[in-house]
Amino acid sequence: DVKVTQSSRYLVKRTGEKVFLECVQDMDHENMFWYRQDPGLGLRLIYFSYDVKMKEKGDIPEGYSVSREKKERFSLILESASTNQTSMYLCASRRQGGWNTEAFFGQGTRLTVV
Amino acid sequence: GQQVMQIPQYQHVQEGEDFTTYCNSSTTLSNIQWYKQRPGGHPVFLIQLVKSGEVKKQKRLTFQFGEAKKNSSLHITATQTTDVGTYFCAGERGGATNKLIFGTGTLLAVQP
Numbered sequence: 294d295v296k297v298t299q300s301s302r303y304l305v306k307r308t309g310e311k312v313f314l315e316c317v318q319d320m321d322h323e324n325m326f327w328y329r330q331d332p333g334l335g336l337r338l339i340y341f342s343y344d345v346k347m348k349e350k351g352d353i354p355e356g357y358s359v360s361r362e363k364k365e366r367f368s369l370i371l372e373s374a375s376t377n378q379t380s381m382y383l384c385a386s387r388r389q390g391g392w393n394t395e396a397f398f399g400q401g402t403r404l405t406v407v
Numbered sequence: 408g409q410q411v412m413q414i415p416q417y418q419h420v421q422e423g424e425d426f427t428t429y430c431n432s433s434t435t436l437s438n439i440q441w442y443k444q445r446p447g448g449h450p451v452f453l454i455q456l457v458k459s460g461e462v463k464k465q466k467r468l469t470f471q472f473g474e475a476k477k478n479s480s481l482h483i484t485a486t487q488t489t490d491v492g493t494y495f496c497a498g499e500r501g502g503a504t505n506k507l508i509f510g511t512g513t514l515l516a517v518q519p
Contacts, residue, residue: 324505333416335495336450336509343505352410352508383449389505395440395452396497396507 296320299384299399306406312371314402316384323389325367326396327351327359330381342367343389374406410434411498413510421518426486428513430479430496437499439472439479440507444493486517 300315318325324343328336328351338351340359348359356378360368367386371378381403385396410433420426430439438457442450454463456472456479463470469482479496496510 326507328509333511335411335413335511336497338506338508341506349506351506385450385507387505387507394505395455396442396450398449398451401449 297384297386297397297399299382299402301402302400304402304404306371306374306404308375308406310371310374310406312374312404312406314369314371314382314384314404316367316369316386316399317365318367318386318397319365320386320388320397321364322386322397323364324387325361326385326387327357327367327369328383328385329353330383330401336383339369371404374404376406378404379406380404411496411508411510413494413496413513415513416511417514417516419516419518420486422488423485426483426490426515428481428494428496428515430481430498430510432477432498434500435476437476439476440497441470441479441481442495442497442509444495444512446492448492450495483515486515488517488519491515491517 297318306312327339342348342361358370383401384399387396388394413430440455441453444450460474461472467484471480493512493514495512497507
């Protein structure tokens with residue numbers, strides 16, 4: 294059974310804190326993604342990684358960074374959390390290339406910045 | 408900013424009525440995928456369309472990819488309460504392989 298696991302379901306952090314969101318997949322997928330989900334805005338891509346140590350900015354990378362030191366793990370870092378980063382964060386992984394390469398999602402982390 | 412838009416943002420139907428959501432991209436897509444997110448859940452893959460003008464069916468769900476590969480639609484015939492959730496399209500832009508860009512989503516509510 295394929296699995297994408299996010300380290301926390303709920304997080305509450307203070308403004309200015311450094312926040313780490315962790316994501317692990319067990320499918321040996323090359324591609325991993327971080328999205329944030331806000332009402333009316335759908336899923337917006339923050340960062341994408343296509344290989345270990347390789348990353349690309351998505352549509353809203355400002356205020357975020359990522360780390361992919363191992364193939365199975367993709368971390369999202371909020372350098373200095375702000376209240377406008379309160380959101381649902383979803384991690385996904387996907388096999389490189391081919392047909393019907395569906396994305397598998399974690400259960401999400403609801404982050405509140407106070 | 409967001410380059411894949413979906414309409415409507417929200418739709419409320421009576422059980423048994425049909426439902427359609429439309430997905431429009433500002434750029435040509437190499438393929439398009441559709442996902443369903445149940446309330447409180449995470450998005451789950453439904454289908455992928457690759458060819459221009461392609462139509463695929465899954466029971467009561469019909470998916471279509473436009474001729475210009477810039478739009479798509481999902482039609483549900485005779486909705487059931489189990490169809491409740493948010494439906495997302497997701498596309499890959501040509502030359503940006505594997506970078507999935509999601510649409511804004513359509514939330515479907517079904518009244519029994």
